[in-house]
Amino acid sequence: MSSAAARPFPGELIRGLRSAxxxxxxxxxxxxxxxxxxxxxxxxxSWPKSRxxxxxxxxxxxxxxxxxxxxxxxxxxxxxxxREIISLFQSVSDPKAKYQQLLHYGGRLxxxxxxxxxxxxxxxGCVSQVWVRAFPDPGDPAAVRFEADSDSALTKGLAALxxxxxxxxxxxxxxxxxxxxxxxLGLRQSLTPSRNNGFLNMLKLMQLKALQLYAQGxxxxxxxxxxxxxxxxxxxSIGSVITEVPEGREANSxxxxxxxxxxxxxxxxxxxxxxxxxxxxxxxxxPTGGSGGRAARIRERLQRELLPLELELxxxxxxxxxxxxxxxxxxxxxxxxxRIVSKEFEGKTLVKRHRLVYDLLQEELQxxxxxLSIVAKTPSEVGMK
Amino acid sequence: MGFVRxxxxxxxxxxxxxxxxxxxxxxxxxxxxxxxxxxxxxEGAQPLSAFASSTSSSTAxxxxxxxxxxxxxxxxxxxxxxxxxxxxxxxDVNDFKLVYLDNAATSQxxxxxxxxxxxYYETYNSNVHRGIHYLSSKxxxxxxxxxxxxxxxxxxxxxxxxxxxxxxTEAINxxxxxxxxxxxxxxxxxxxxxxxxxxxxxxxxxxAQKTGAVLKFVELTxxxxxxxxxxxxLISNKTKIVVVHHVSNALxxxxxxxxxxxxxxxxxxxILVDACQSVPHMxxxxxxxxxxxxxxxxxxxxxxTGVGFLYGKISLLSAMPPFLxxxxxxxxxFEDYSTYAEPPSRFEAGxxxxxxxxxxxxxxxYLSTVGMQRIHDYEKELASYLYDRLKAVPKVHIYGPAPTxxxxxxxxxxxxxxxxxxxxxxxxxxxxxxxxxRSGHHCAQLLHRRLGISSSARASLHxxxxxxxxxxxxxxxxxxxSFFSSYL
Numbered sequence: 001m002s003s004a005a006a007r008p009f010p011g012e013l014i015r016g017l018r019s020a021x022x023x024x025x026x027x028x029x030x031x032x033x034x035x036x037x038x039x040x041x042x043x044x045x046s047w048p049k050s051r052x053x054x055x056x057x058x059x060x061x062x063x064x065x066x067x068x069x070x071x072x073x074x075x076x077x078x079x080x081x082x083r084e085i086i087s088l089f090q091s092v093s094d095p096k097a098k099y100q101q102l103l104h105y106g107g108r109l110x111x112x113x114x115x116x117x118x119x120x121x122x123x124x125g126c127v128s129q130v131w132v133r134a135f136p137d138p139g140d141p142a143a144v145r146f147e148a149d150s151d152s153a154l155t156k157g158l159a160a161l162x163x164x165x166x167x168x169x170x171x172x173x174x175x176x177x178x179x180x181x182x183x184x185l186g187l188r189q190s191l192t193p194s195r196n197n198g199f200l201n202m203l204k205l206m207q208l209k210a211l212q213l214y215a216q217g218x219x220x221x222x223x224x225x226x227x228x229x230x231x232x233x234x235x236x237s238i239g240s241v242i243t244e245v246p247e248g249r250e251a252n253s254x255x256x257x258x259x260x261x262x263x264x265x266x267x268x269x270x271x272x273x274x275x276x277x278x279x280x281x282x283x284x285x286x287p288t289g290g291s292g293g294r295a296a297r298i299r300e301r302l303q304r305e306l307l308p309l310e311l312e313l314x315x316x317x318x319x320x321x322x323x324x325x326x327x328x329x330x331x332x333x334x335x336x337x338x339r340i341v342s343k344e345f346e347g348k349t350l351v352k353r354h355r356l357v358y359d360l361l362q363e364e365l366q367x368x369x370x371x372l373s374i375v376a377k378t379p380s381e382v383g384m385k
Numbered sequence: 386m387g388f389v390r391x392x393x394x395x396x397x398x399x400x401x402x403x404x405x406x407x408x409x410x411x412x413x414x415x416x417x418x419x420x421x422x423x424x425x426x427x428e429g430a431q432p433l434s435a436f437a438s439s440t441s442s443s444t445a446x447x448x449x450x451x452x453x454x455x456x457x458x459x460x461x462x463x464x465x466x467x468x469x470x471x472x473x474x475x476x477d478v479n480d481f482k483l484v485y486l487d488n489a490a491t492s493q494x495x496x497x498x499x500x501x502x503x504x505y506y507e508t509y510n511s512n513v514h515r516g517i518h519y520l521s522s523k524x525x526x527x528x529x530x531x532x533x534x535x536x537x538x539x540x541x542x543x544x545x546x547x548x549x550x551x552x553x554t555e556a557i558n559x560x561x562x563x564x565x566x567x568x569x570x571x572x573x574x575x576x577x578x579x580x581x582x583x584x585x586x587x588x589x590x591x592x593a594q595k596t597g598a599v600l601k602f603v604e605l606t607x608x609x610x611x612x613x614x615x616x617x618x619l620i621s622n623k624t625k626i627v628v629v630h631h632v633s634n635a636l637x638x639x640x641x642x643x644x645x646x647x648x649x650x651x652x653x654x655x656i657l658v659d660a661c662q663s664v665p666h667m668x669x670x671x672x673x674x675x676x677x678x679x680x681x682x683x684x685x686x687x688x689x690t691g692v693g694f695l696y697g698k699i700s701l702l703s704a705m706p707p708f709l710x711x712x713x714x715x716x717x718x719f720e721d722y723s724t725y726a727e728p729p730s731r732f733e734a735g736x737x738x739x740x741x742x743x744x745x746x747x748x749x750x751y752l753s754t755v756g757m758q759r760i761h762d763y764e765k766e767l768a769s770y771l772y773d774r775l776k777a778v779p780k781v782h783i784y785g786p787a788p789t790x791x792x793x794x795x796x797x798x799x800x801x802x803x804x805x806x807x808x809x810x811x812x813x814x815x816x817x818x819x820x821x822x823r824s825g826h827h828c829a830q831l832l833h834r835r836l837g838i839s840s841s842a843r844a845s846l847h848x849x850x851x852x853x854x855x856x857x858x859x860x861x862x863x864x865x866x867s868f869f870s871s872y873l
Contacts, residue, residue: 096817096868103872127825128808129839151839152806153869154813188479188816 073180076358079173082165082181089185098187102157109160112149123202125194128152130159130202134209141217142170144210148202158199161185162206171214175207294333294364302340305360309379310341334370341377341384350376463763464851467755470495471849481819484854484861489634489797489845490823491684492665494748498688501747505740513739514713514730528739531746532729538749539660539679540670541696548695548702548729549742553661554584556680556695557628559732560657561588563705564678565626571597573625576654578603578611579835580633583828585659589628598625605835608786610638617648624654631663635829635843636785637768637794639663646675655701661685662795665847666764668757671696687847688748689741695732702728709734760848767846767855768796774859775800775844780866784836797845799827802862805869807842813868818861 075083085105092098116133123130130150137143145167148159166174179200182189189199295313302311314337338357345353353376361369468474471493476483485493505527511520513528529544536544550556565588569575575589579602593600603616611629620627627649632639642658649656655677663669665686671679678701682693697705707714707725711734716724725731752760769788775781780803788794802810811824822844826833833839844858 099813099816099868100872103869107872127840128806152808153872154809155806 073178073184076354077173077176077178078181079166079169079177081168082177085161085165086181086184089187093186095186098185099154099157102161102187103153104157105160105164106150106153106157109148109156109163112147116147117149123198123205125197125201127198128155130155130198132159132202132205132209134206134213136213136217137168140168143168144171144174144213146206146209148206155198155202158189159202162202166206166210171210174210177203177207179203294369295336298336298338298361298364298369301360302338302357306340306342306344306356308340308342309384310339310377310382312339313337334368335373336369336371337373337375339375339377341379341382343379345376345378346380462851463755463759464767464849464854467495467849468851470497470751472496472499474849478819478821479816481817482857484818484820484857486844486846486850486854486858487821487823488847488850489662489685489827489843491690492687492847493849494687494689494744495751497751498744498747502689502740502744505743510740512736524739524743527743527746528737531742531749534746534749535694538753539664539681539696540672542672543699545727545729546696546699546702548697548732549737550680550693550695550732551691551738552684552693553659553680553682554693556693557584557657557659558588559695559708560678560680560697561592563708563732564655564701565589565592566595567706569596569598569625572623573598574601574619574621574623575599576601576603576616576619576624576627576629578616578629579605579831580611580636580638580829581628581630581831582634582659582661583830585628585630585657586831602831605832608792609636609784609836610786610792611640613641613645616645620648620652620654622652624649624652626655626657628657628659630659630661631669632660632666632795633785634662634797634845635799635827635832635841637797637799638786639793639795642676643674646677650675662797665752666795667761677701683741683745683748686745686748687752688745689738691738692741692745694745697728699728702732705732707734708732711735713737755848763848764796764846765793767848767850767852768794770852771796771798771844771846771855774855775862778859778862778866780804781862784841795845796847796850797843799841799843801838801841802866805866807840809869810842810862810865813865814858814861817865817868818857820858820861822858 075086078086089098089101092101112131112133117129117131121131121133123132128151130152131148133147134144135147137145146163148156148163150156150159166177179191182191182199190197191200193200295315299311299313302308315333315335316337317334340357344356348356354374357372357374357376358365361372365372473493474483474485505524509520509523509527511518511524513521513525515521516525532544532547532549535541535547539547541547548556548559550559569592573596575593575598577586577589577600589600592598601619603611603619606612611633616627616629627645629640629642629645631642642656646656646658656675657678657680658674658676660669660679660681662685664681669679676696677698679696680693684690684693705728709732710723713736714726714731714734716726772783772788772794775783775798781800782803783798783800785794785799786792801807807824811822814820814822822842824842825840827841827843833841846855
């Protein structure tokens with residue numbers, strides 16, 4: 001049994017990702033398809049062929065929607081620790097062994113100090129008792145650490161998984177984690193919001209507690225405007241999921257809770273792709289606002305490291321100004337479309353290409369770059385030599 | 386995998402019922418419980434002695450092996466016989482054959498009930514009591530016929546004593562709000578046991594809060610059964626109503642409701658019997674018990690969800706104010722006030738669950754065809770088999786009384802395994818073995834607190850379960866326990 005500390009082989013990771021996605025035939029680069037729904041998008045996720053790629057997923061059957069969400073889990077949104085855990089689970093195919101793995105995680109979780117086993121830390125509605133505690137990382141004030149405990153071994157395993165996977169990440173990143181990632185583990189875990197859904201309620205409580213810490217600590221409102229708004233709306237829905245409300249309302253907020261993270265992005269599919277269709281080989285100037293020069297920094301970095309033959313960067317933050325605007329900030333510089341053609345992408349899978357770009361833009365991602373829609377091509381792919 | 390996965394289609398052992406009703410052919414004898422025929426031997430009041438006679442033979446079947454002590458071979462059990470009638474049982478869950486042992490939560494439905502539902506909606510769905518046209522008449526007739534069937538099933542003295550509700554919970558609320566609020570005053574006492582289902586407790590908390598009445602709780606004995614002596618001692622002239630279960634959904638114990646009713650009536654108090662776990666499993670006679678109110682849910686007795694009933698003595702119902710207001714329960718409506726219909730209509734506001742009620746009627750027909758006595762006898766045997774096999778698993782603790790010659794258990798066991806959380810047990814039983822049991826507090830938090838636990842696992846059987854399924858459950862449980870033991 002591999003230890004949780006081992007780094008996953010990229011191949012395993014990709015295999016795991018592919019097993020959750022549909023075959024690559026739908027990756028054929030049509031300009032519209034390259035604009036995808038989630039912040040920090042991946043191109044490999046596919047639309048069902050029967051419908052227009054521009055239509056939001058809302059109208060689908062719940063099962064199909066769940067499948068869509070399964071396929072659409074954007075690994076880049078997940079903290080590093082969680083990604084490693086996912087790939088570890090995916091390397092184990094026997095269900096019994098997965099449970100053993102889960103129990104193993106649970107066994108590694110240190111017991112929670114009894115003084116934290118209070119109502120304030122209790123996950124509501126669990127069939128077993130679960131407590132969760134969040135505190136700032138002593139070494140890194142922006143990061144959140146967790147502790148948890150449960151009297152049920154399997155629930156403790158899930159809690160351990162969340163503790164290990166989420167600890168050390170900043171609160172906004174934690175808040176963005178979609179519950180659907182649990183499907184990638186291959187455990188049968190329902191995501192239907194209900195008083196009995198321990199996993200979902202655990203995750204929501206951890207997200208809520210992380211955000212509470214973040215609000216207390218005081219993140220920079222300007223650079224974190226967009227994420228701030230998302231936090232506020234996530235906060236609202238997270239709050240209503242975990243409080244004891246009648247079933248119907250819970251379901252609503254649960255669905256909204258899942259959707260809030262997606263909705264602004266979903267509208268961006270249409271908006272952004274429409275813009276893209278119009279602006280073919282046009283480097284649209286960034287709209288006014290944003291004196292930080294982020295666009296220039298991004299360009300400069302990418303130029304230097306990737307020597308692109310084509311580089312188009314478009315600031316589409318204004319499209320998200322709605323929710324950022326509520327915060328009173330219109331600095332923009334949070335959402336971009338990037339199209340880049342470079343020899344550096346040769347021989348690399350789409351995942352690796354995106355990874356490459358993200359790695360180069362780490363600093364931007366840490367300081368308020370909220371979403372990046374990437375089209376990464378090699379010269380031969382676009383007909384150049 | 387070392388556990389029994391496949392359930393053989395024919396049983397190699399026999400059931401008690403074969404001795405009682407030797408099977409010559411596969412056809413089930415036609416047994417209809419009619420209002421006119423007196424209850425055979427007062428079944429509702431004599432489970433104790435009935436169990437006593439079968440105990441001696443059932444202990445012989447306590448050995449884990451499938452071979453029975455009976456000499457004959459090849460006779461299928463009642464479970465084997467009726468299983469084909471229940472389509473839902475024949476499926477795979479998580480790649481294992483489904484073993485459904487959560488019947489105390491809800492029971493499965495035979496084709497007869499499903500057929501009656503679709504027949505209703507396909508051929509004569511129409512609103513009842515209102516229309517004049519053909520479909521409406523037919524629907525009304527079938528609906529009222531269901532009422533007659535329920536009345537006969539529990540031996541009410543007339544169909545008017547049956548009020549259809551959404552479920553037993555609503556029925557108890559009906560009594561609490563209607564009878565309770567108009568008959569209970571500050572200082573009055575309401576007696577309950579700590580083993581009651583939340584549905585039997587919470588409505589009376591409302592009443593106590595609104596009226597200033599006091600709730601008194603009967604505690605458990607060391608055998609983990611409500612203390613009847615204490616109950617008798619608690620009844621005083623302040624007591625207005627005693628609310629007790631007939632069969633406990635967690636402890637599996639049966640209470641002597643007829644005796645309790647007697648004590649209650651002696652002080653002028655009423656008794657409300659929660660019969661959710663008894664009506665589906667044995668013949669219940671409200672006149673024999675002399676119950677003032679009795680409630681049950683359709684979905685636990687092979688009927689559809691969405692309907693249940695309240696039995697109430699007509700003298701009581703006639704004096705009760707309405708519960709829900711609306712159409713159907715009125716006589717005349719004016720601006721400021723309305724006059725109300727007679728019971729049962731007075732308590733049936735709005736359009737009822739017509740199809741489902743008719744489905745309940747079909748369920749009662751089916752159960753009557755099988756025969757409640759037969760069901761009861763078979764389940765007694767299942768109950769001891771389950772208990773004996775479960776008790777033999779190391780580290781398992783079963784709650785409730787042990788079956789003896791005088792104490793009778795229902796075919797359910799709430800239990801815990803040392804050091805393993807019941808949710809873990811239930812999860813793996815489901816995921817790795819296809820066995821469906823329940824874990825939690827089974828809507829009995831008071832009880833669990835008294836027992837000193839936060840939750841328990843529960844396996845509950847019905848007459849379509851078999852001993853083979855119990856075997857699968859036990860093997861799966863052992864497998865699950867060893868899986869966790871190696872990690873904890």
